[in-house]
Amino acid sequence: MIKLGVPSKGRLMEKTFDWFGQAGITLKRTGSEREYAGAVEGAEGVQLVLLSAGEIPRELAAGRIHLGVTGSDLVREKLADWESQVADLAPMGFGHADLIIAVPACWSDVDSLEDLDAAAHRFRATHGFRLRIATKYHRLVREFLTREGVADWQLVDSQGATEGTIANLTAEAVADITSSGETLRANHLKILSDGLIHQSQATLFASRAADWAGQESRLAGLAQQLGLPAPTL
Numbered sequence: 001m002i003k004l005g006v007p008s009k010g011r012l013m014e015k016t017f018d019w020f021g022q023a024g025i026t027l028k029r030t031g032s033e034r035e036y037a038g039a040v041e042g043a044e045g046v047q048l049v050l051l052s053a054g055e056i057p058r059e060l061a062a063g064r065i066h067l068g069v070t071g072s073d074l075v076r077e078k079l080a081d082w083e084s085q086v087a088d089l090a091p092m093g094f095g096h097a098d099l100i101i102a103v104p105a106c107w108s109d110v111d112s113l114e115d116l117d118a119a120a121h122r123f124r125a126t127h128g129f130r131l132r133i134a135t136k137y138h139r140l141v142r143e144f145l146t147r148e149g150v151a152d153w154q155l156v157d158s159q160g161a162t163e164g165t166i167a168n169l170t171a172e173a174v175a176d177i178t179s180s181g182e183t184l185r186a187n188h189l190k191i192l193s194d195g196l197i198h199q200s201q202a203t204l205f206a207s208r209a210a211d212w213a214g215q216e217s218r219l220a221g222l223a224q225q226l227g228l229p230a231p232t233l
């Protein structure tokens with residue numbers, strides 16, 4: 001069996017079901033509304049595993065699922081050297097969201113990363129501690145700011161309602177996902193002009209660690225059915 005991990009609820013689940021449905025593969029939840037059980041029709045030897053989108057990268061890396069759908073941001077955040085652990089089989093054209101850095105809209109002298117670097121330097125001199133950036137994307141933000149040469153910041157963990165941390169005085173800046181921009185606007189924040197870290201979308205990944213022995217032809221058939229090139233893992 002090829003185990004296919006799919007987000008268990010919300011937008012990503014429904015659009016993933018639609019995406020496979022267009023290729024004649026019906027994925028569905030079975031049982032009661034709250035039961036995380038699923039079934040596949042239209043593809044032989046594929047088992048549906050319903051999981052949190054955030055846990056799919058780890059399950060792929062461990063080889064407990066062969067294929068998985070999740071945001072490209074989550075794979076890059078959760079897996080060190082992600083390309084060595086999973087193969088990117090197909091961008092799926094939904095779940096678009098940008099991981100960005102934002103600061104209070106009233107910071108009139110901070111519009112770019114260079115400005116943020118200068119502001120962080122001044123902040124540390126004034127307050128005696130580093131400017132705090134709230135995020136749940138620790139790996140991606142750390143790599144980005146280091147690569148871009150921004151200094152004198154620290155990350156503070158925020159697992160939700162991240163844009164609220166500035167008003168709550170637990171951070172001076174945020175790095176979070178935005179799609180419509182409503183949440184940033186509502187919290188009086190602006191995106192830095194060069195503060196785009198990653199453009200994410202839902203993506204079909206294959207595990208390099210999973211046991212593919214005996215599944216090669218099944219995988220090739222599935223890829224063909226989905227209109228994808230034959231994967232090399």
Ligand SMILES: Nc1ncnc2c1ncn2[C@@H]1O[C@H](COP(=O)(O)OP(=O)(O)OP(=O)(O)O)[C@@H](O)[C@H]1O
Pocket residue numbers: 009012051052053054055070071072073074095096097177178179180200
């Ligand atoms: N407002 C948004 N619009 C579009 N996509 C979004 C938005 N917020 C998050 N996403 C994307 O959805 C994906 C899943 O995010 P989410 O935070 O819902 O996962 P999760 O925390 O694992 O879910 P769960 O609540 O099941 O644990 C991520 O790849 C993210 O980029």
Ligand SMILES: O=P(O)(O)OC[C@H]1O[C@H](OP(=O)(O)OP(=O)(O)O)[C@H](O)[C@@H]1O
Pocket residue numbers: 159160161162163176177178179180181182183184
């Ligand atoms: O640009 P927008 O369309 O306003 O979307 C952005 C918001 O969506 C996500 O939050 P989510 O709803 O997943 O809740 P969370 O705060 O618990 O992460 C993200 O963390 C932003 O807060």
